[in-house]
Amino acid sequence: MFVTASGTAVGKTFVAAAFARALTAAGKSVAVVKPVISGFAWETAADSDTAVLLKSIGREPTRDAIVAASPWRFEAPLAPDMAARREGRSLDFDALVRFCRDAQRGDGDLLLIEGVGGVMVTLDDRHTVLDWIAALSEPAPDPAPALIVVGSYLGAISHALTAVAAVEARGITIAGVVVDESEASTVPLADTVATLKRFLPGLPLATVRRDADAEAVLTALKPVLGA
Numbered sequence: 001m002f003v004t005a006s007g008t009a010v011g012k013t014f015v016a017a018a019f020a021r022a023l024t025a026a027g028k029s030v031a032v033v034k035p036v037i038s039g040f041a042w043e044t045a046a047d048s049d050t051a052v053l054l055k056s057i058g059r060e061p062t063r064d065a066i067v068a069a070s071p072w073r074f075e076a077p078l079a080p081d082m083a084a085r086r087e088g089r090s091l092d093f094d095a096l097v098r099f100c101r102d103a104q105r106g107d108g109d110l111l112l113i114e115g116v117g118g119v120m121v122t123l124d125d126r127h128t129v130l131d132w133i134a135a136l137s138e139p140a141p142d143p144a145p146a147l148i149v150v151g152s153y154l155g156a157i158s159h160a161l162t163a164v165a166a167v168e169a170r171g172i173t174i175a176g177v178v179v180d181e182s183e184a185s186t187v188p189l190a191d192t193v194a195t196l197k198r199f200l201p202g203l204p205l206a207t208v209r210r211d212a213d214a215e216a217v218l219t220a221l222k223p224v225l226g227a
């Protein structure tokens with residue numbers, strides 16, 4: 001499953017880690033990768049998305065484990081193409097797709113791929129995250145349905161519907177939409193969810209509250225899993 005979002009800092013890591021933690025506790029074999037990470041520094045690696053994800057499946061976030069789960073690490077907290085350019089580098093899109101394809105060939109119960117930023121953040125001069133998801137969504141060998149995390153802040157509805165429209169326009173299968181309650185939102189969570197339900201009929205919708213624990217996130221995600 002490819003975990004993407006309507007924007008940055010919306011809750012991809014929070015939702016993915018809670019989900020992975022609960023499934024791991026239930027005895028499932030879950031793998032996690034965060035192939036592209038910007039704003040990364042070794043001094044703060046213990047708090048990185050990669051470390052959070054590794055810990056959620058009971059793995060030590062050692063240097064080797066972080067390098068293996070996040071081969072494309074950039075220091076600047078910018079879109080990957082900009083962050084890479086700052087370092088005189090560029091992200092090799094084909095290598096990124098190959099890396100994920102290899103991860104998909106693992107034999108666990110579930111692979112979670114956390115994207116970067118929102119659905120159309122730029123990866124290099126030509127590709128956005130949408131191209132990345134599309135490349136992994138082709139029938140063979142294993143399609144990666146998108147899980148789209150959105151917020152509940154004022155403005156989140158437009159961001160959510162725009163993200164869904166962009167993903168659908170590429171023919172990518174959407175596993176579901178997760179409304180992750182935004183901090184100090186002025187908009188009631190239930191109203192946001194009700195509105196999204198009306199505008200996204202037929203798409204599984206999950207609600208995750210502030211500080212939800214892993215079990216609560218797993219329960220919320222059940223409809224998304226088709227369970």
Ligand SMILES: Nc1ncnc2c1ncn2[C@@H]1O[C@H](COP(=O)(O)OP(=O)(O)O)[C@@H](O)[C@H]1O
Pocket residue numbers: 005007008009010011012013014015049180181208209210211212
């Ligand atoms: N439901 C939630 N309850 C409490 N904190 C949350 C929740 N969702 C996200 N956060 C926190 O908000 C911040 C941004 O979320 P994060 O998952 O890192 O976003 P993203 O991965 O999309 O950039 C993190 O500090 C995260 O722990």
Ligand SMILES: [Mg+2]
Pocket residue numbers: 012013014049114
């Ligand atoms: Mg994240």
